[in-house]
Amino acid sequence: MKPIDPLPKTPRDNRPLSVRVYERLRDLIIQEKLPPETQLVQGQVADALEVSRTPVRDALNRLTHERLVTWTPGHGHVVNEVRAQDIRYVYQVREPLEALAARQSAGRHSAVQISRLNALVEEMALIDPADCDAQFSLNRRFHMSLFEPCENFVLLQMIESLWDHPLTLRITRSYEHNADAVADAVATHRDIVHAAREGDPDRLAELMTAHWQRLTESLLRGAGS
Known part of the structure; x- marks a missing residue:
């Protein structure tokens, strides 16, 4: 996985942390800074963003629902190709x-x-x-x-x-x-x-x-x- 900058600390942003994590990952995928076939390991993503695993898990679940990533047992989440x-x-x-x-x-x-x-x-x-x-x-x-x-x-x-x-x-x-x-x-x-x-x-x-x-x-x- 390519390096990801920590999630900015914005005191005035009162949205749930999971939403902010989701938006960061979504944007990185759309911009292909996280290109297809990138493996997104929950713990690694949490460490990179400097957040706990829970909002990362919620964000990855949402990205899976939107078909931007796929979860495979034993392999975790992987960024999808555009088919x-x-x-x-x-x-x-x-x-x-x-x-x-x-x-x-x-x-x-x-x-x-x-x-x-x-x-x-x-x-x-x-x-x-x-x-x-x-x-x-x-x-x-x-x-x-x-x-x-x-x-x-x-x-x-x-x-x-x-x-x-x-x-x-x-x-x-x-x-x-x-x-x-x-x-x-x-x-x-x-x-x-x-x-x-x-x-x-x-x-x-x-x-x-x-x-x-x-x-x-x-x-x-x-x-x-």
């Missing part, structure tokens, strides 16, 4: 949900909302394609801004939870954006904004579906599937 199957599972769910949210948002965008969507697209076009964090943030903001007029709060909560899911972040970080991928996303987003301005629900849902299908195929190629 082609994981990518399929995530995007099989995201594609129909976002197409539905786009359809339900059509014809309801104000001029201000359209202007905001355009600004996000152009900002994405200017950001370094290799800056995964910035690209992810802008992409997320664009999609959630597109769905603002949707009144189905349950649908919106489900979509937000998928964007925030650690596996989604892990998949995004695993395959760095390149100039061609970003250019394709920007072009698609411009088409989506145009459809939103026209208030065309069928076109908006069609573009959203095609967008996620192309992204899924690109990620699967990167995963060697």
Whole structure:
């Protein structure tokens, strides 16, 4: 296991220690500072973070539930690879949900909302394609801004939870954006904004579906599937 810095002592952070340990390990895995096949021994992790074993055990259990690590009897916890199957599972769910949210948002965008969507697209076009964090943030903001007029709060909560899911972040970080991928996303987003301005629900849902299908195929190629 690569060296891990001790958990910062932040007196104003009143969250349970297990949550802070979980977030540290989750972020290290997403950033691949704890790469796939890394063995996470409970005692070693606790010593490195300078905490007791109990919050580490709780954090590892949560990471196991989220499929970032796997527990094997006799071997302990090991950081997982991102599998082609994981990518399929995530995007099989995201594609129909976002197409539905786009359809339900059509014809309801104000001029201000359209202007905001355009600004996000152009900002994405200017950001370094290799800056995964910035690209992810802008992409997320664009999609959630597109769905603002949707009144189905349950649908919106489900979509937000998928964007925030650690596996989604892990998949995004695993395959760095390149100039061609970003250019394709920007072009698609411009088409989506145009459809939103026209208030065309069928076109908006069609573009959203095609967008996620192309992204899924690109990620699967990167995963060697």
